[in-house]
Amino acid sequence: MKRNFLSKRNLFIFSLVFALALVGFSSGTLPGHLDPLASDTVYFNGKVITMDKDAAIAEAVAVKDGKIIAVGSNKEISKLKGRQTKVVDLKNKVILPGFYDAHSHFPSSGMDGTVQVNLNSPPVGPIKNIDDLIIALKDRAMETHEGEWILGRGYDQTLLVEGRHPTREDLDKVSTEYPIYIGHTSGHLAVANSAALKLAGITKETPNPPGGVIVKDPKTGEPTGVLEESAKGLVSKHIPVVTEEENLASFKKAVQDYISKGVTTSIIAGANKQGLIDLQRYQKQGLLPLRVTAMGAGFGGAITSGELGGFVTGFGSDMLKIGPVKLSHDGSIQGYTGYLSKPYHVPPGDDTNYRGYPATSREELTKRVIELHKAGYQVAIHGNGDAAIDDILYAFRTAQEKYPRKDTRHRIEHAQMARLDQLDEMKKLGVTPSYFVSHTFFWGDQHRDIFMGPERASMMSPLKSSIDRGIKFSIHLDSHITPMDPLQAVWSAVNRTSRSGKVIGPAQRITPLEALRAVTSDAAWQNFEENEKGSIEKGKFADFVILEENPLTIDPIKIKEIKVLKTIVNDKVIYEN
Structure with missing residues (x-):
């Protein structure tokens, strides 16, 4: 009898909770402990640029446990509110996926002006x-x-x-x-x-x-x-290591620089062992609010920390993980160390045939790439000059012929002077470039007049030709080479305007939507994170940037003037203007 009585009581309680849940779901007003389907946060009354494949625009987003659970109209999303739901009125402002910094030198960029x-x-x-x-x-x-x-x-x-x-x-x-x-x-x-x-x-x-x-x-x-x-x-190598106090001050400055510009994920273009140790420590101390992927620094053929530990690309957590191995095959065009197939427009000395030089031989580069490719790594190689890119493509092609792999997404960093035939080869090999397109502003005039000459300068960072070939790419700032500001990179991709106000290669300009993809969805894809980041879609992280104005409708020349109002990671505000 006792067992029967308990069963009836449990049945009664279950029926009552179920009935309340039905009422609460329809009205969206139950307390959190009786409303398990209610969202933690609802962002409504905004312009939600989802950056999904259809470039859909919505009004509201619902988030639970740090992930997006629904995107739609204000009316649709309001049904997912509960009494404990935090409601954020966007007041008709723009919300985008958090900006994806595809290549920079966080947090050492914070040393500028400090150390x-x-x-x-x-x-x-x-x-x-x-x-x-x-x-x-x-x-x-x-x-x-x-x-x-x-x-x-x-x-x-x-x-x-x-x-x-x-x-x-x-x-x-x-x-x-x-x-x-x-x-x-x-x-x-x-x-x-x-x-x-x-x-x-x-x-x-x-x-x-x-x-x-x-x-x-x-x-x-x-x-x-x-x-x-x-x-x-x-x-x-003789410079003393910075003190912990200096290191921490630089780190905090870098964090503020990045999050104030809407960056929610940063790809470090080469992190050594100590850098990884520091990042882990700062994360444990609650000082790292944005997500970080660290490329292993394999410069000069060095064995990276990831390799020593047996960790391949992708190892780690949602907040800190290992990315590609970063190699370097030439230097800087404006430093005359970029490796070109034809001489510099104005040589640095008396040698009119000067073309720069590679970091190592084609054979040594290929040997290292084969080793990494065979081991399952994604490989990212710095290549500015077209002769360097020739060697890089040869290395990727040879590695793929010896040890075929599907969907490697090997990268070329900067790819500044990539030729059209090299773009064709990238498409064939599945190689994805990350373009430093802001060169058109910071060094466009010098490339036209000194380093490359007008014809080659007009083809630097060939974004439109890449899109015409169906090549996905990202764009980056390479901070601390230039200040962190993804909207500046978008502005450069759209306008290609130099310091003097001249357009450098008008035929390679792209649309604001295409440029935004290069700092959101396509950048995430480039790093195998298209299922987690890069667009505002169900199941992805609640990483957002809220902007004062719409980069898709504003006068393109004013894109870099748009203010970042909030930066959000995991549904938590990490920066507010």
């Missing part, structure tokens, strides 16, 4: 000539203790009045006691003063390292202080 003196020229920094640069470094010397290094980054010889690199003699005017090391804006060259060169043991007899050049005075044979590519490491 390193900002030596950029306008509009990024204040340096207009070499005297300005010397003054900025002297100011840092005033607060530098004896024996410490003075570091700077971001100078660009093409934007300095003198039109040349600083030299050791220039830096010696700051100090001959403190070692000084300053990086070029491209990241591919540096300049050291006499004290730094002495510490590194660099003299007129020092040979060039593989893949690098110690620039020497043609008359005296003495080092000028300018170091190209791998030669930088001869000096930089």
Whole structure:
């Protein structure tokens, strides 16, 4: 009898809860503990640019447990509200998938202006000539203790009045006691003063390292202080590791720079072991609010941390994971270290046939790519010049012939001077480029007049030709090379306007929608995350950016002026303007 009584009571309770659930579901008003289907948050009364395959526009989004559960009209989504649901009135503002930074150097980008003196020229920094640069470094010397290094980054010889690199003699005017090391804006060259060169043991007899050049005075044979590519490491390896306090300050600055521009996922283009350890620690401390995928830094054939641990592309969590292995096969066009098939428009010296140089031989590159491809890695290779891209495509093709794999999505980073025939080969091999299209603004005038000449400059970052061939790609800022701002990259892709206001290659401009895909859905696809990120669709992460204006309808020339109002990761506001 007791068992029968309990069964009847349980049946009564179940019937009551079920009835209440039916009423609550229809009205959307039950308390959370009796309303398991109600959403945690409803975003309504907005312009929801979903970035799905149909580019659908909606009004509202419902989220539960950090994931999207429904997208639709205000009326449809309101049915998913419960008493505990947080309701966010978008007030007719625009909500997009969070921006996907496809290639940058987070969080080391935060060192600009903290550990390193900002030596950029306008509009990024204040340096207009070499005297300005010397003054900025002297100011840092005033607060530098004896024996410490003075570091700077971001100078660009093409934007300095003198039109040349600083030299050791220039830096010696700051100090001959403190070692000084300053990086070029491209990241591919540096300049050291006499004290730094002495510490590194660099003299007129020092040979060039593989893949690098110690620039020497043609008359005296003495080092000028300018170091190209791998030669930088001869000096930089002597720079002390930053303190934990400096590291944390730089990290926090980088986080703020990224989230204030709507970035919810960042792909680090080369992270070493210590970098991965730091990221894990900061995540555990609750200091990493955005998602990070770290490429393994396999520069110069180095074995990456992921390889040492046996971890292939994709290992990790939703917040921090391992991405491709990042290799590098040439340098910077504006640094004259990009590897071209035809000579530079205006050579850097007397050699009219100068074409730059590769980081290593085609054979060495191919050997490394085969090794990684066979092991199941996605491979991302830095290639700016078209000769470098020839070698990269050869390596990918050879690896695929030896060990066929489906859907590798191997990447070419920057792909600045990719030719049309190379795009055809990328399509055939399933290779996906990540274009540094903001070159058209920051260095478009120099590429047209100095480095590439008008014809080749018009084809830099060939986005429209890629779309015509059905090639998916991403666009990026390569921060700290240029400031983090995905809407600036979108603006450059749409307008291709240089610093002087001239259009660089009008035939390669794309639409705002196509450009937005390159920082959302296509960027996510490029990294095997199309089922989790990149569009506002059911089942995907609630990672959003809320904008003040609509980039699809605003005057295209004003896209980069649009303000980010909120950045949201996992349904949590991580930045609010």
